[in-house]
Amino acid sequence: MLYLSEKQISHLRDLQKSNYKGKRSGNASALIVAGLADSVIEMEKIMRVLTLEKRNEIIDSATPIALDVYRRLVPVSKKIHYFSSLGEEKNKLGIGRTYSFGRIKLVRTYAYKITPGNLKRSIQVLSDILKKYKWKVGAIGPHYIKDRGEGVSLDSDQRYNGFYAHMVFGSAKAWRKRIVLKARDLAQIQVYKKMGDEARSQINSMSKTWWQ
Numbered sequence: 001m002l003y004l005s006e007k008q009i010s011h012l013r014d015l016q017k018s019n020y021k022g023k024r025s026g027n028a029s030a031l032i033v034a035g036l037a038d039s040v041i042e043m044e045k046i047m048r049v050l051t052l053e054k055r056n057e058i059i060d061s062a063t064p065i066a067l068d069v070y071r072r073l074v075p076v077s078k079k080i081h082y083f084s085s086l087g088e089e090k091n092k093l094g095i096g097r098t099y100s101f102g103r104i105k106l107v108r109t110y111a112y113k114i115t116p117g118n119l120k121r122s123i124q125v126l127s128d129i130l131k132k133y134k135w136k137v138g139a140i141g142p143h144y145i146k147d148r149g150e151g152v153s154l155d156s157d158q159r160y161n162g163f164y165a166h167m168v169f170g171s172a173k174a175w176r177k178r179i180v181l182k183a184r185d186l187a188q189i190q191v192y193k194k195m196g197d198e199a200r201s202q203i204n205s206m207s208k209t210w211w212q
Contacts, residue, residue, distance in 0.1 A: 082111070083112040141162075
């Protein structure tokens with residue numbers, strides 16, 4: 001199982017060569033590229049000799065770093081917000097209670113008191129809490145919790161909901177661009193370094209006769 005294709009590894013090696021020949025002088029972005037290339041290539045070599053279980057442990061070791069970076073980018077409101085709505089039974093959010101008033105069609109109601117910091121708290125390690133992310137080790141994002149009901153106060157670590165994350169910047173695409181991709185870029189060097197340290201630690205604790 002390879003984490004990078006041979007073409008990607010070759011490209012990173014080309015970046016290394018060009019940067020170490022002096023082309024990166026005075027160029028901060030080049031320094032970042034070179035540092036990342038070094039870490040990624042080293043990780044790729046180590047990952048080739050580890051079991052899937054060990055690889056997952058290595059990824060998990062760096063997940064807290066990525067989680068912290070992601071959360072720090074999430075904006076926090078300065079005031080309490082209230083979210084409430086009525087709609088048909090098959091509404092997009094699919095949260096809240098269902099009511100029937102005789103011949104009147106079924107409706108759902110949901111009314112949330114959203115305290116400052118709720119969205120930041122809702123950023124969780126999804127692979128730890130959702131079955132559909134079970135095999136996506138290290139997956140991080142807003143945890144959307146269905147059927148919380150009416151009159152919920154999102155005011156603690158146990159009472160949060162990230163269902164409105166895409167609304168903050170107007171769309172899911174905008175959220176991804178301004179938060180998700182930025183978090184990835186800011187965290188990647190720290191993450192790869194941590195994974196590299198953990199991988200080396202695991203390698204050093206093993207009997208080396210089977211892979212050297």
